[in-house]
Amino acid sequence: MINWDSIKPILKKEKRFLITSHVCPEGDALGSAVALKLFLQQMKKEAFLINEGKSASQLNFLNHGHFRLFNPSSPDDQWFIESFKVVIVVDVSDWGHMGVLGDRLRKIPSTKICIDHHPPKGKFGDIDLIDRTGSATGQLIYQMIKHFKGKITPEIATALYTSIITDTGQFAYPNTTTEVIQLASDLVKQGVNHYDVYQKVYENNNWTKLQLMEKALRSLHSDADQQIAWMKITQDMYKELDAPFDDAEGFVDQLRAIHGVKIAILFRELPGEQVRINLRSKDGVNVSELAKSFGGGGHPNAAGAVCNGKLDEVIEKVVLSAKKVLNSH
Numbered sequence: 001m002i003n004w005d006s007i008k009p010i011l012k013k014e015k016r017f018l019i020t021s022h023v024c025p026e027g028d029a030l031g032s033a034v035a036l037k038l039f040l041q042q043m044k045k046e047a048f049l050i051n052e053g054k055s056a057s058q059l060n061f062l063n064h065g066h067f068r069l070f071n072p073s074s075p076d077d078q079w080f081i082e083s084f085k086v087v088i089v090v091d092v093s094d095w096g097h098m099g100v101l102g103d104r105l106r107k108i109p110s111t112k113i114c115i116d117h118h119p120p121k122g123k124f125g126d127i128d129l130i131d132r133t134g135s136a137t138g139q140l141i142y143q144m145i146k147h148f149k150g151k152i153t154p155e156i157a158t159a160l161y162t163s164i165i166t167d168t169g170q171f172a173y174p175n176t177t178t179e180v181i182q183l184a185s186d187l188v189k190q191g192v193n194h195y196d197v198y199q200k201v202y203e204n205n206n207w208t209k210l211q212l213m214e215k216a217l218r219s220l221h222s223d224a225d226q227q228i229a230w231m232k233i234t235q236d237m238y239k240e241l242d243a244p245f246d247d248a249e250g251f252v253d254q255l256r257a258i259h260g261v262k263i264a265i266l267f268r269e270l271p272g273e274q275v276r277i278n279l280r281s282k283d284g285v286n287v288s289e290l291a292k293s294f295g296g297g298g299h300p301n302a303a304g305a306v307c308n309g310k311l312d313e314v315i316e317k318v319v320l321s322a323k324k325v326l327n328s329h
């Protein structure tokens with residue numbers, strides 16, 4: 001359990017807070033950040049969100065008006081982030097996942113508070129509030145709001161519900177606990193329209209996403225007697241369709257859903273000879289160490305990394321390591 005009282009003096013004293021998360025925040029990062037902002041406003045504080053990299057368009061319903069998109073070359077943005085004495089980082093405890101914004105924030109002498117459920121790589125902020133047993137950071141934000149006797153408004157509840165369904169795979173992943181199911185029930189009682197959230201998050205695909213999937217599927221490969229499934233997305237595929245990077249969100253889960261597949265990998269080529277790797281596993285196979293060995297991290301069944309190198313070379317290396325994970329399993 002997190003000792004929320006450790007931040008009580010700061011919450012009491014400070015008037016302005018900056019909230020941020022990892023690059024291209026997904027459901028949990030965005031939902032946690034929005035809920036935290038709304039809660040701080042309830043406490044009559046000024047709270048601002050800033051992030052680097054857009055979120056998937058499906059999450060726009062949470063995003064509206066809340067986020068400032070960080071522009072590394074804007075003096076205005078630099079001035080803005082320097083104007084805060086306290087920065088709260090949610091759903092990430094690794095500066096490496098925070099882009100240029102992370103580098104800049106690190107150099108600023110503000111107090112950094114971190115609220116996260118990922119296994120930490122070491123000390124991250126000035127105050128690290130980390131609970132690895134949390135199914136989602138949204139769950140921790142909920143505990144925090146309750147601890148400080150805040151009100152779970154329908155808007156806060158909707159943001160937290162989005163956090164929870166996206167990080168638990170709609171209460172399907174092994175990280176789903178009775179506690180988080182109960183929490184979801186409470187959120188629905190507080191006014192979440194769960195079917196509306198479901199439709200916005202999961203039935204809101206655009207055509208380019210499917211076209212991108214069609215292209216990616218042409219590269220579908222299996223390895224290790226069909227226990228490994230992987231596919232790749234090149235920069236050319238993105239360019240041909242003018243598709244945003246996040247349009248590939250969820251593709252890797254489709255690979256994991258194949259019968260017999262224990263490790264699923266999506267490789268996405270980034271500009272500048274870098275590759276984003278998304279790893280998923282099932283049947284007790286742990287891919288977090290694999291992600292770590294490539295400079296990333298994550299959960300046992302869902303992890304990722306960004307790797308330097310040419311796409312095909314990275315694929316070869318990672319698939320080889322994945323085979324080793326299976327052999328030692």
Ligand SMILES: [Mn+2]
Binds near residue numbers: 117136
């Ligand atoms: Mn999360």
